[in-house]
Amino acid sequence: MxxxxxxxxxxxxxxxxxxxxxxxxxxxxxxxxxxxxxxxxxxxxxxxxxxxxxxxxxxxxxxxxxxxxxxxxxxxxxxxxxxxxxxxxxxxAGYAAPRREAGAGPQEAPGHVRRLLDALAGYPSYAIAPDWGISAWNAAYARLYPNVASVPAVDRNLLWLVFTDPYVRALLPDWQVASRRFLAEFRAEAGPRLGEPGFTALIERLRAASPAFREGWENHDIEGFTSRERVFLHPVAGELRLEHHRLAPSDHPGLHLVVYTPMPGTDAAERLRLLGGEVS
Known part of the structure; x- marks a missing residue:
């Protein structure tokens, strides 16, 4: 123009x-x-x-x-x-849009986002708020990570679970690499908000609860998100090789939808069926 x-x-x-x-x-x-x-x-x-x-x-x-x-x-x-x-x-006028302040806890996913997650059926999918609080998920994700429904709401945060939940640690055979990657991605996104009370409280809780987080946080690593292959070792389905995607609804850009689909050339689709649900 x-x-x-x-x-x-x-x-x-x-x-x-x-x-x-x-x-x-x-x-x-x-x-x-x-x-x-x-x-x-x-x-x-x-x-x-x-x-x-x-x-x-x-x-x-x-x-x-x-x-x-x-x-x-x-x-x-x-x-x-x-x-x-x-x-x-x-x-x-050539100015960037203002940054919208994030709340202290998980933002509630609206109904249409929840219905979209459910429509993904056999593909494990969930929604995260700017502080990575998990605000919605589908049945396939609950089968991949059964604790998501029972964990206290204050702890239902992806970064918190990666660094403190033994089930998640066992689910990730490359936990050392994956956890550092998650931390670098979180820091890249959360940097401008780190002074907000909700983010400060999350970081302080993690520093106190996880020596691995504390060490990684001091490295100040930054990395942008890219879709990529992820490997999970599930106690029922065995090794799952999935492709990790993330999308943002245009009407709720503060929410990100995380979707895992079968990696091409693998038996991930068949293994996901072992968890129940339809996989196209």
């Missing part, structure tokens, strides 16, 4: 939202007898945003001005823009 095009689109978008907002939402009375209580004047948006009327008018007109991120944030608040709308305004 050319500079002139994004300026025009930004101006049109702000003008449209200014005309749609309910005046009562921002504590303003209706415009007068017989007039709708919807829509703000430019000068009202300017006052609510803390910018001059002339400057805001130029912004709506697509003039050659350079709005700062702070000003766009203030206008987004004044117009009561949704998170998606706020991101859109910032993207038009």
């Amino acid at each position: 050319t500079e002139g095009a994004w300026r025009a689109e930004l101006g049109d978008f702000l003008r449209a939202r200014r005309g749609q907002i309910t005046r009562a939402e921002v504590g303003l009375p209706p415009l007068g007898r017989g007039r709708r209580g919807v829509g703000l004047r430019r000068e009202e948006v300017a006052v609510l945003s803390g910018v001059s009327v002339t400057w805001y008018t130029w912004l709506e007109q697509g003039r050659e001005i350079h709005p700062s991120r702070q000003v766009l944030d203030a206008i987004a608040r004044a117009l009561r823009l949704s998170g998606t709308e706020h991101d859109y305004v910032l993207a038009l």
Whole structure:
């Protein structure tokens, strides 16, 4: 998009939202007898945003001005823009979307995410929040890792389980390598949030509970996620060679769906059937 095009689109978008907002939402009375209580004047948006009327008018007109991120944030608040709308305004002006704060515990997976996990049937799948709390899983994952349903909610965190659950350790024949890889991926994703209370509490609990975690954490290793082969040694199905995938729903980007599918050229599909459930 050319500079002139994004300026025009930004101006049109702000003008449209200014005309749609309910005046009562921002504590303003209706415009007068017989007039709708919807829509703000430019000068009202300017006052609510803390910018001059002339400057805001130029912004709506697509003039050659350079709005700062702070000003766009203030206008987004004044117009009561949704998170998606706020991101859109910032993207038009060339700014990255703001980081949404993660909660202290596992974020609840919405119904449509749970139904998607269930639809994956014989493929072990689960959802994790930004702090890697496991917030949903399907029956196939519960058969791969039976403890997921019984572990206390505070401990139902992928990083915590990898470093503290003996069942998980036995399930991973390459635990030393896999656990370090998980830790490096977690740190790469969680870095900007490590000062948040929920993340701080998780790290401190792990440092106290696991010498292996404590040692690995001090190495400060960073690694991005890539789909790859994973090997599990299951007490019923035996050696499972699965491909590890991770996806993010566009309407809930804070959640990641982890899906394990049979590795091509192996007998993993047949072995998964030993756990029950259909595998296509």
